[in-house]
Amino acid sequence: MVKNFLYLIVVVALIASSCRSNSKKTTGDFGSSDSSATESALPLDEKAMEDLVQNISSPVEMAELIRSLGAPYSQKLLAPTGIDNFNTSNSKAFNLGVFAADLGYLNMYGKTSTVLSYITAIKNLADGINVGQFFDFTTLKRLATNNENIDSLKYISQHSFNVMDEYLRKNKRSGLSALMVSGVYVEGLFLITQIAKDKPSKKLAESIGGQKPIFEQLLLIVKNYQKDPYFANLISDLELIKKEFDAVKITITPGEPKSVEKNGRLTIIYTSTSNVDISDDVLKKIINQTEQVRNKLIK
């Protein structure tokens, strides 16, 4: 009995130690040469990056912004799936973000028939950077195929994206996380600028101009990995858009928070406002530059 018990302890210890060494291995093995190069000698350490990368842009928020504008659904805006030339971890991570933004757009319009090709593309790219286990493909496929519960589809899509992103950041692969987030952001910016091109409005122009501080934050993040050639190219592309954003003027009117309690729910109204000044000419330049950069990056 004692012998069996000791045997059990040894087995448990072995399994536990293999789990630990697997998770260590995760960092080294999962990052292919192109991504692992990005993790060495970063100007900002991993913890600082972890703080910075949080919620630069979520597929949900971009899609909700588009829906709030009352723009009709347009399939031609979406990045094409079925392209098989994403050969590096970096290009896979970036395009995973692009497709995640498109999935958010599709979910928002309830286009479940088209969703399937996007969740398949995301699953393939996620497997390619070894985070496919966090993407609940089976449930998403069932929900999309049966045209079931759009709310669950939206929730699982967004949650899967967050879990993949968090896993990458916590396992010293924040470069890939930065690329995923960049993909979401560039695609989201592309979608709203294309809508502005077809259906211009003052509100939309201000929403686009209001992206300036977020864009600057994103650029700060990707510049942390500029030694990597993929990032260097991405940065030079994003700098082209930034150059146009530089002409947008944002002023802050200070204000105070006000608390309002109604029916047991507390609402904080923050009266500090950002005011966006963007000319038609600048808007046009941002639209054109975003289109060029995005179309180059998804190839």
Next chain:
Amino acid sequence: MKNITLLLAIIFLSIGLTVKAQTEAQKVELCSKSAGAEATYVKDLVADLQAVQGNEKIPNAKYSLILQKDTKYRITICTDDDSPGKGYVQLFDNQTMLGSSYNATTGKEFRGFDFDCQKTGVYHFFIQFQEGKAGKAVVILSFVKKL
């Protein structure tokens, strides 16, 4: 006998790991649902903190997120059932506290709060536990509508 022990050990460990993983995911999903049908899940923020030691500052979990102008967000906190301390969340813009789900002076608690954001920028979320107790909680950031 050895084989049975080995098998039991593997099953025991596998079940343990699976249940833990499911529990974390289920907690996030349940909390997200409690935010209401009109709220769309954006992000979950997890806190798993030790009790305060002596005269030290109350431990907190800090998250910095970008929130967008003209957007109503909902911030919901769910404390684990077996958590010793009750969690609360505070929202800051730089050094200015904008809101809290708990008022330590009056003792009033909320499940969270809505935030009408008029300025795009980085905001800071702090999760703490009342009286500096140890605790586990999840905070859900949801999108409600464009203002």
